[in-house]
């Protein structure tokens with residue numbers, strides 16, 4: 093399992109965003125995943141994590157999974173979240189994201205994901221549609237993407253997609 097790069101300013105994965113969740117995503121055999129320890133600074137109601145935080149975690153995790161498949165960084169076009177169970181503060185959960193293997197077009201990618209705890213309880217599920225950026229539009233993204241274990245080290249598209257890198 094390989095750590096994915098982090099984007100310095102991002103609310104979810106940015107090192108330089110103190111308001112955020114300070115997440116590192118990993119590439120798994122099936123897609124993308126991350127660990128999240130539910131923190132009181134992300135509360136909505138007392139002791140319960142805000143649905144917007146849950147949505148943002150799922151958005152980025154599923155977004156990474158489809159971006160890996162698309163060969164380009166994507167933007168979210170549509171995201172549907174089902175909040176099945178309140179997520180209490182201090183719960184340790186795993187967020188998992190997948191790309192739908194049946195892609196009919198390279199313009200739009202479908203993905204899905206969920207948040208579960210160690211016992212397998214599912215707190216939320218997501219599905220969405222994601223759009224690959226043009227090569228030109230994704231260039232500035234790479235100015236802020238840094239290696240997870242070496243924040244001074246820049247990342248290139250080939251570091252992420254290797255041979256599958258889209259021209």
Ligand SMILES: CCCCCCCC/C=C\CCCCCCCC(=O)SCCNC(=O)CCNC(=O)[C@H](O)C(C)(C)COP(=O)(O)OP(=O)(O)OC[C@H]1O[C@@H](n2cnc3c(N)ncnc32)[C@H](O)[C@@H]1OP(=O)(O)O
Nearest residue numbers: 098099102151152155156159166167168169170221222223
């Ligand atoms: C997600 C990736 C994350 C990867 C992980 C990165 C980690 C580290 C890297 C970096 C960190 C920072 C980044 C994190 C980011 C997190 C994710 C976000 O928050 S992204 C920001 C929020 N999203 C936007 O800003 C998009 C705004 N919308 C647009 O740009 C356009 O609307 C776009 C590209 C989605 C579509 O525009 P058109 O011009 O290509 O398409 P048209 O002509 O409008 O529509 C044509 C057809 O396409 C479908 N379509 C278009 N838009 C759709 C939509 N929103 N949902 C569903 N289908 C849509 C429909 O079938 C539509 O046909 P009909 O209009 O219905 O007849």
